Amino acid sequence: MKLVVKDIKKRFGQKEVLRGLNFKFEEGKIYALLGRNGAGKTTFFNCLNNDIEMDSGEYFFEDNDGKRVDIIDSDFGYVLSTPVVPDFLTAREFLRFFLEINIDKIKDLKDENYYFDLVHIKEEDRDKLLKDYSHGMKNKMQMLVNIVSNSKILLLDEPLTSLDVVVAEEMKELLKSIKNDRILIFSTHIMELATTLCDDIVLLNHGVLEEIKKENLSNDELKNKIIDALKEE
Amino acid sequence: MLKNIMLTLKLRFTYKTNAFIHSFRTIPVIGQIIPYELYGLSDVKTGLSIVLFIITLIGYPLIFGLLALIMLAFYNSIDNTNAGNFPLIFLIITILINVFRPLTFRADRDSNYAINSLGMDAKRYLLNNFFYKIIIQTIGLFVGLLIVYKISLNGDLITPISFTCVYILPLIYASIRMISANVNITFAKNNIVTFIYFTILVLSGAFLIYFRINESSSFINLLNIYIIIYLILGTLSCVRIITFKKYHYIFKYLYGKKLAKKSLKEIDMERISNTIDTSSKITSNKHGYDLLHDLFVKRHSKILIKPILGYSVVLLIVVIAAICSLFVIPESKDFFHKLFTEYILYFLVLMYFINRGERITKAMFMNCDHAMLTFRVYRNPKVILEMFKRRLKTSIGFNLIPASIIAIGCLILLVINNESITSIILFPLSLVLLSVFFSVHNLVMYYLLQPYNSGTEERSKSYRIARIITYTVFVYPAYYLDVTLSPTILSFICLGVSLTYIMVSLIIVYKYASKTFKIYY
Numbered sequence: 001m002k003l004v005v006k007d008i009k010k011r012f013g014q015k016e017v018l019r020g021l022n023f024k025f026e027e028g029k030i031y032a033l034l035g036r037n038g039a040g041k042t043t044f045f046n047c048l049n050n051d052i053e054m055d056s057g058e059y060f061f062e063d064n065d066g067k068r069v070d071i072i073d074s075d076f077g078y079v080l081s082t083p084v085v086p087d088f089l090t091a092r093e094f095l096r097f098f099l100e101i102n103i104d105k106i107k108d109l110k111d112e113n114y115y116f117d118l119v120h121i122k123e124e125d126r127d128k129l130l131k132d133y134s135h136g137m138k139n140k141m142q143m144l145v146n147i148v149s150n151s152k153i154l155l156l157d158e159p160l161t162s163l164d165v166v167v168a169e170e171m172k173e174l175l176k177s178i179k180n181d182r183i184l185i186f187s188t189h190i191m192e193l194a195t196t197l198c199d200d201i202v203l204l205n206h207g208v209l210e211e212i213k214k215e216n217l218s219n220d221e222l223k224n225k226i227i228d229a230l231k232e233e
Numbered sequence: 234m235l236k237n238i239m240l241t242l243k244l245r246f247t248y249k250t251n252a253f254i255h256s257f258r259t260i261p262v263i264g265q266i267i268p269y270e271l272y273g274l275s276d277v278k279t280g281l282s283i284v285l286f287i288i289t290l291i292g293y294p295l296i297f298g299l300l301a302l303i304m305l306a307f308y309n310s311i312d313n314t315n316a317g318n319f320p321l322i323f324l325i326i327t328i329l330i331n332v333f334r335p336l337t338f339r340a341d342r343d344s345n346y347a348i349n350s351l352g353m354d355a356k357r358y359l360l361n362n363f364f365y366k367i368i369i370q371t372i373g374l375f376v377g378l379l380i381v382y383k384i385s386l387n388g389d390l391i392t393p394i395s396f397t398c399v400y401i402l403p404l405i406y407a408s409i410r411m412i413s414a415n416v417n418i419t420f421a422k423n424n425i426v427t428f429i430y431f432t433i434l435v436l437s438g439a440f441l442i443y444f445r446i447n448e449s450s451s452f453i454n455l456l457n458i459y460i461i462i463y464l465i466l467g468t469l470s471c472v473r474i475i476t477f478k479k480y481h482y483i484f485k486y487l488y489g490k491k492l493a494k495k496s497l498k499e500i501d502m503e504r505i506s507n508t509i510d511t512s513s514k515i516t517s518n519k520h521g522y523d524l525l526h527d528l529f530v531k532r533h534s535k536i537l538i539k540p541i542l543g544y545s546v547v548l549l550i551v552v553i554a555a556i557c558s559l560f561v562i563p564e565s566k567d568f569f570h571k572l573f574t575e576y577i578l579y580f581l582v583l584m585y586f587i588n589r590g591e592r593i594t595k596a597m598f599m600n601c602d603h604a605m606l607t608f609r610v611y612r613n614p615k616v617i618l619e620m621f622k623r624r625l626k627t628s629i630g631f632n633l634i635p636a637s638i639i640a641i642g643c644l645i646l647l648v649i650n651n652e653s654i655t656s657i658i659l660f661p662l663s664l665v666l667l668s669v670f671f672s673v674h675n676l677v678m679y680y681l682l683q684p685y686n687s688g689t690e691e692r693s694k695s696y697r698i699a700r701i702i703t704y705t706v707f708v709y710p711a712y713y714l715d716v717t718l719s720p721t722i723l724s725f726i727c728l729g730v731s732l733t734y735i736m737v738s739l740i741i742v743y744k745y746a747s748k749t750f751k752i753y754y
Contacts, residue, residue, distance in 0.1 A: 013269040049609055051752060073609045084604040086525075088509045088532040093517075093524065100521040101610070129511060149610070 001027040001061055001069075003153055003183050005209070008057030010043055017043050019207030021057065025153075030175060030184040032194035035204035036230055041187045044204060045155045049078045061152075074105065077151030081158040083138040087131035091121060091141055094130060098145040105150045119144045120170050136167045143171065147178055154178075156186045160193065172197050191226065195219050203229055240353070241361035246282035248343050253285065259694045293373020294380065300326070301381040319398055320456060321445055327406050328438040331413045332431050345488055348481075355481040360474070363414065367407055375403040397460070405460060408467020409434075415470035421483050508536045508596055522616065526623040529601055536596055538631055541589060545635045548587075552642030559649050569650050573643070573660065577723055580639070584667040587635045590675035591700070593628070598685050606752045614747035621680055621742060628672040636668030659724035663731075670731040674703060677738040680746045686753045 008021040017040040025031055035041045046052045048059060050073075061069035085094060095112055103109070116126050119140040130138065139159060146154055156175075160168045175184060175197065185202075188194055194201055196219075201212040203226065212226055254271055258264040271277060301319075344362075347353045378399045413430075420426040441459065445452050510532045517527040530537060558565045605611040611620075640661040647657045684696030691697070 073613045076609045084607055086601050086604045088529055088600050097525055
């Protein structure tokens with residue numbers, strides 16, 4: 001299964017932010033989406049998540065036989081850099097709600113505690129209101145509900161930036177463990193994350209997408225290659 | 234010096250023009266015509282700055298002139314018996330303006346940009362801004378008073394009292410502003426002294442009023458003493474404000490204090506967040522979206538049901554008292570007959586105000602939809618419609634509690650009062666329908682014009698305008714409408730309009746809410 005992005009364009013006033021994005025994202029991979037500030041990474045995510053309307057273009061699934069498969073709302077999960085969760089629910093209720101609305105999609109339904117263990121949320125915190133959760137814990141919850149929803153595509157907008165080192169490491173491991181039957185697109189400014197966590201690197205530069213091949217390059221060589229590509233006018 | 238003043242004013246008007254363009258762009262329809270590029274067109278912005286400056290120049294004389302006109306309206310002419318009243322009222326208003334809106338050296342965001350970000354000299358920037366405001370306001374006041382006096386006193390400005398009113402009062406205004414500003418810089422770190430100063434200022438005004446009432450013969454002499462004291466203190470304050478050197482420290486201190494304080498938006502957000510009932514006893518046996526809705530309602534009882542129950546009890550007491558009065562006071566029959574015939578439209582106003590609208594939708598957004606709308610599945614048209622239905626049922630149900638009390642109360646009163654059978658049937662029914670109408674309207678407006686952006690700020694004026702229109706169209710006429718229609722016809726109109734509106738708006742929500750109900754970036 002692939003996510004095909006075809007000729008997506010978006011402009012704000014005179015500024016053409018996305019000038020025709022074309023790419024095929026493959027299942028089972030984590031893609032690092034790199035770009036300079038204001039390059040349009042969040043705009044691209046917002047277009048995919050239907051938060052803003054594209055000016056033109058489309059995106060769809062392509063199965064292994066090359067046939068087009070339409071995308072449905074529940075195929076998308078979006079983890080924002082600043083997590084927003086409904087403050088009036090407890091973590092358990094929030095999780096229960098997502099399990100219940102996705103019950104038909106979940107093949108092997110487990111006990112709620114199993115899922116909490118997955119993101120290392122302690123037992124004593126599970127019945128607390130989300131309004132009392134820290135930034136990192138909210139982030140974990142946001143990630144968790146997107147995972148249990150079985151979203152085929154997970155858009156991650158700098159999700160690890162403000163997490164402490166332990167939680168960030170936990171999240172990285174979690175992302176690696178869930179990538180098999182999903183497409184993960186990970187927007188980040190941290191080069192280290194892009195080169196170590198992600199399988200492929202995609203640059204969003206001058207309003208278009210461009211893949212950077214790792215080609216047996218060392219991390220430093222890869223970094224230089226990315227910086228050179230982003231510097232090009 | 235002049236260069237500095239020009240730079241400060243330029244910066245001030247850049248803020249003003251940008252804020253003006255921004256607020257214009259949030260107006261529906263008109264806002265879309267105004268291109269974003271306008272922010273970059275320096276010629277247009279210079280023109281706009283000049284227009285805004287002229288508006289400011291005209292604005293002050295207009296406000297102060299109007300104030301003087303209102304004050305003069307109390308007296309047919311100014312003679313020796315009431316000569317001191319005008320300056321007295323003026324002085325009291327000036328004191329109150331100083332207490333509630335002191336023209337101090339404010340450490341606001343604009344000043345922070347200028348001083349900290351742009352590196353402007355704190356003293357020059359703050360003084361330029363301060364004197365710009367003082368001069369504009371004092372001249373505005375002088376021009377306003379001059380025009381009013383020229384008209385009302387046929388150009389006679391040579392009497393001592395008119396001289397005082399036109400020439401001295403603006404100086405008194407500036408003097409009190411100066412004194413307050415001087416206290417502001419001298420005692421910036423001492424809130425108690427500032428509080429004592431304002432207390433003395435208010436007491437001095439109160440003493441003057443007391444003297445006017447009880448010792449009117451020597452009042453003018455006291456007034457003159459006041460004027461001399463204010464002028465001397467004002468001049469001394471002006472000298473101190475100019476020679477004062479530590480503006481930079483004062484600014485840093487005040488800005489630090491301001492940063493520590495929460496913004497209005499933060500306070501509002503906190504207040505909304507605090508409406509969540511944190512009791513662990515609140516649970517739900519429901520599933521999926523029913524669970525989400527059920528817990529939202531239960532955990533927001535502080536703003537959803539409790540206020541409704543509160544005024545329902547008050548309404549119940551009023552209704553019982555009204556019914557009792559029919560038996561105890563026979564004359565009240567006429568009053569109630571009049572109420573149900575001539576003042577029927579006031580019930581419309583009542584139904585509008587007992588409906589809980591904006592606060593509920595604000596809580597819905599801040600505490601629930603703001604988060605849930607980031608999930609694409611929550612924006613599925615079917616889900617939106619299902620949630621809308623759940624919320625509508627709850628909203629109608631809650632609002633029907635006070636509406637039913639009024640409707641049943643009216644029904645009993647109509648029956649006891651032997652009103653017409655059509656009134657007995659139609660009037661209570663109209664009240665119930667009006668309640669449903671306002672419940673539908675509030676929620677429909679929220680779903681169609683979702684007024685907040687991702688930062689939980691109001692993004693567009695559409696919602697506000699829609700609320701003003703609702704008030705203007707449905708409620709405001711009730712105050713002034715000369716009701717010549719019979720109650721029966723009015724009830725029919727209420728029924729017809731409510732039913733049509735409910736049907737049409739539900740169809741519109743069904744068709745468009747999936748497109749409009751989202752987070753705007």
